[in-house]
Amino acid sequence: MFKGVHCFGHLGHQSRTLGKGMLRAFPSAGRNVFWHHGFNSFELNPLQLIQQIINGLMLGGVLAFVAVAFTLTIGMLNFLNFTIPALFMLAGMVTWALSTAGPHWLGLGVHWAWAALAGVCVAVLASLLIERFTYRYMKARFGDATEHALPLVSSLGFLIVFEHLAMTLWGGDPQRFELPFKDTNLQWGGLIVGVPHLISLCLAIALVAVLHQLLARTRIGRALRAIAENPDASTLMGVEVQHIVPLVFVIAGMLSALAGILYAASYGTVTPFMGDAVATDAIAGMVLGGLGNIWGAIAGGLLVGLVKVLAISVFGAEIEKIPVWGLLLAILIVRPAGLFGHTHIGKGKF
Numbered sequence: 001m002f003k004g005v006h007c008f009g010h011l012g013h014q015s016r017t018l019g020k021g022m023l024r025a026f027p028s029a030g031r032n033v034f035w036h037h038g039f040n041s042f043e044l045n046p047l048q049l050i051q052q053i054i055n056g057l058m059l060g061g062v063l064a065f066v067a068v069a070f071t072l073t074i075g076m077l078n079f080l081n082f083t084i085p086a087l088f089m090l091a092g093m094v095t096w097a098l099s100t101a102g103p104h105w106l107g108l109g110v111h112w113a114w115a116a117l118a119g120v121c122v123a124v125l126a127s128l129l130i131e132r133f134t135y136r137y138m139k140a141r142f143g144d145a146t147e148h149a150l151p152l153v154s155s156l157g158f159l160i161v162f163e164h165l166a167m168t169l170w171g172g173d174p175q176r177f178e179l180p181f182k183d184t185n186l187q188w189g190g191l192i193v194g195v196p197h198l199i200s201l202c203l204a205i206a207l208v209a210v211l212h213q214l215l216a217r218t219r220i221g222r223a224l225r226a227i228a229e230n231p232d233a234s235t236l237m238g239v240e241v242q243h244i245v246p247l248v249f250v251i252a253g254m255l256s257a258l259a260g261i262l263y264a265a266s267y268g269t270v271t272p273f274m275g276d277a278v279a280t281d282a283i284a285g286m287v288l289g290g291l292g293n294i295w296g297a298i299a300g301g302l303l304v305g306l307v308k309v310l311a312i313s314v315f316g317a318e319i320e321k322i323p324v325w326g327l328l329l330a331i332l333i334v335r336p337a338g339l340f341g342h343t344h345i346g347k348g349k350f
Contacts, residue, residue, distance in 0.1 A: 047190050052313045053306065054193055060305025061201030062266070065259030066282035067289065067297035068208055069252040075292030076228040076248050082155040083130045084256050084282075085275030086162035087123040091257035092264035092274060093166050095119035096177045105169045112179050120257040127253030130158050131246050166272035174271045177264045196266040203258065204301075208294050211251070215294075220247065228292070281308065284328050290341020299339060303327075 066088060073081040094106065095116045101109025134154040184195040215221035223244045226234035235241050263278065264270045285304040289296025304324055311323040331339065 051191055052309055054191060055197075056306035056309035057302055058194060058197030058201060058266075058305070059309055060285075060302035061197060061204050062259050062263045062301075063278065063282050063285050063305050064204040064208075064298045064301030065200065065255050065262075066278060067285040067301040068204070068211075068294050069255040069259075070279075070282060070286045071289075071292065071294055071297040072248050072252050072255075074286070075294075076224055077135065077231075077245065079135060079151055080155075081130070081134075081249075081252065082152065083127070083134070083158045083162070084252060085279035086159045087127055087253050087256035088260035088263070088275035088278060089166060089270075089272060090126055090162060090260070091116075091119035091123040092177070092260035092270045093119075093170060093272065094122045095261050096175055096264060096270045097170060099179075100175075100177070104171075116261050119261055120254060123257035123260070124250055124253040126162065127249040127256075128246060130155060131249035134158065135245065135249075136242065163272050163275075170272065172272060174269045177268050177270050179265045194266060196262055200259070200262040200266070203262075204298060207255070207258075208298055211294060220244065224248065281305075281324065284324055288328055288331055288338055290338030293338070293340045296338060296340030 066084060069084050069087075070081065073079050073084075095112070095118070097104060097106040098108055098110050098115035098118055099112045101107055134151045138151045138154070179196075186193045186195065186198065213221075215224060223234070223239045224247070226237065226239050227241055227244060231241055259278075260275065263274070281304050282301060285300035285302075286297050287300070288303055289298070289300030307323050307327055308320055311320045315323075335341075
């Protein structure tokens with residue numbers, strides 16, 4: 001049977017709860033799987049293999065959201081935004097707190113849709129706060145912020161502050177997050193697809209398609225691509241960088257928030273550190289797909305989700321990171337820019 005998967009990492013202290021969450025999210029995930037003496041004997045029927053592939057793609061849909069958020073900031077601003085896991089967590093925690101009546105802070109019991117909207121708004125506002133103090137302030141004070149490690153370190157500081165603030169407000173224990181459609185599944189010939197996972201995958205692809213059109217066909221998109229190529233030159237050409245850059249953080253905040261809410265709805269659990277391990281998988285997906293390529297981030301997220309679930313099915317939870325990061329290292333040896341990336345990060349992005 002499945003073994004617990006380390007899901008919610010907190011630096012040195014990480015809990016292993018995703019395996020149980022996956023069994024709840026995918027009711028058929030544990031059927032017809034037999035273990036004898038480690039992995040000396042393993043049996044997985046074809047239907048179950050297809051089910052695991054579906055499960056991996058569904059998990060990959062959530063990872064793709066986060067990978068695209070990372071890709072936007074590192075591709076356009078050359079800035080690895082470590083606060084994205086905190087935005088992911090904030091949206092999930094706020095949605096849970098508002099939609100679940102109780103003695104906890106914000107335990108108002110409002111409708112889940114309004115709670116989710118509030119969660120997205122909180123994440124976007126937090127993202128703008130991060131932009132103000134980790135990118136704009138550093139750029140104004142030290143010149144080109146991309147040439148300094150200060151924004152990177154300050155974003156890591158925001159991550160730790162947000163996580164411990166959430167822990168102070170709601171405690172560090174995992175909280176059950178129940179939505180009306182959490183256990184709604186679609187079934188075809190013995191195969192089961194969780195509705196929240198399917199929404200995640202479809203929404204990720206749809207939003208990236210819209211984002212691609214925005215970057216390719218609109219004035220704002222041209223300004224964003226100009227900043228990605230050369231921020232100083234784009235300023236000389238009349239691009240108002242101080243007004244355009246916050247849009248990148250707004251989009252990244254929205255994507256992270258939607259991913260956090262859908263993830264919490266899919267697995268039925270929230271915790272102040274829920275974004276950490278998801279972020280590491282999303283970073284792997286971003287690098288696999290190719291830095292600065294939003295479609296590559298989608299492909300990388302799906303590939304990481306697929307490899308992760310199949311590795312858990314075959315080898316167990318203890319080594320589930322090895323296949324993902326082993327694949328990443330192998331691909332980088334062959335293609336250092338990733339599957340769909342470019343050798344020169346500043347050229348031909350998006």
